[in-house]
Amino acid sequence: MKKIFNPLTLIIALVVIGSCVKPRLDNIKYFNNAGNHGIDSSNDLTINEFCAHTPTYLDSDGGLPAVANHWVELYNPGDTTINFASTNYYMTDDSTNPGMYKLNQFSIAAKGYCIVETDSPQLANVTHMHANFHTGKGGGFIGLYKFVNGSYVPLTKHLFAAQTSHYSEGRYPDNGTTWYDFAVPTPLAPNSTTGGVTLATYQ
DSSP states (O other), X not given: OOXXXXXXXXXXXXXXXXXXXXXXXXXXXXXXXXXXXXXXXXXXXXXXXXXXXXXXXXXXXXXXXXXXXXXXXXXXXXXXXXEGGGSOEEEESOTTOTTSEEOOSOEEOTTOEEEEESSSOOOSSOSSEXXXXXXOTTXXXXXXXXXXXXXXXXXXXXXXXXXXXXXXXXXXXXXXXOEEEESSOOTTSOOOOTTOEEEOSOO
C-alpha cells in the first residue's frame, strides 16, 4: 500500500524541535556570557574594579561619619542609561546564590560608573548602594548577573586571590578582558596604570 505524505506531521515535528532549541535568538547574547568576560557582555553592565582590603575611598552616605568601606565599581559600556529600578541586575559573593543582592536603586549613565559598598548594611537615602555581603581581603568570588527568562545569566564572574592593602583590582582598560592589581585605585573614574600595576591571579 502506498504511503501518503502528511504535511501536518512535518509541521508538528518542526514545532517540537523548535521548542527544544535554546537559547532563544533574542537572548543569545546573554547565554553566551559563560566566562569571566562573556562574548557579548562588552555591551552590558560589568564589574570594572573593586577594593577588598583597607580601602582609602571614604564614604559619608546618609549623613553618617565618613568610613572607608569595601567597594565594587560597576561600569556601563553601552550607549544608553541603565535604570536599576526597572532592570534585573544582581550581585553576589557566592556563585551558588546569584540572586543575593538586587541592584534596585539609582541609574548609571552611558559610559558611566557607580559604586556598590560591600561591607555595610543596606541603608536608605544614600549616595551609593550598600550590598548585603562582604568582599573579604583573603580572596573569594564576586559576580554580576542578569535575570533573563527565569535564569540568572552571568555578566561578570571573577575569582580573586588575597588582596594587598590599599590596592584595588580591576580591568585595564575599562571593560577589558584582563584583570590587574592597581597601586592607585580609581573609584568612579577610568582605571589607570598610575603607580604601577601587576597581573591579578585567580581570574
